[in-house]
Amino acid sequence: MKTLLLVRHANALHESVKGDFYRHLSAKGLDEAKQMAVTVKETGHVPQLIISSEAARALTTATIFADTFGLDKPKTNAAIYEGNEQKLLRIINKFPDGFDNIALVGHNPDISNLLLLLTGQMRDVPTCTVASISFEFDEWETISANTGDLDWYSTPENS
Structure with a gap:
């Protein structure tokens, strides 16, 4: 059995001199995280x-x-930043099978869309939302659309 913890990044500053990629967490975001x-x-x-x-x-x-x-x-994967739910699924399919529970930290709308793709459930995903999805598989590569069960979901507002 595999478990995926989806995490949307915490609240960030709206601007960065260097651009979107370099935006840091706000004080609210640090508290949320x-x-x-x-x-x-x-x-x-x-x-x-x-x-x-x-x-x-x-x-x-x-x-x-x-x-x-x-x-x-944390390990990093550059493709998560510019991914969409299909790219994120391909990243998940390459996760090492030696780990049964892995967290993926990314961005919206990709995290919301991935949650929908994997579980069929549409949820609001504000900053720093965490969702735990379980799969009845022993290999990450077998995970595909609608194969996950949303076991736990929490936002900073309801934690």
């Missing part, structure tokens, strides 16, 4: 590995989660 990481830990949905977009706001969110969980620093 810390709060949600603790919530995930308290509810037992801690992944074994975190894979993040390389964009500053996503990587900072992922790092806060990793630190809270006592994990190694």
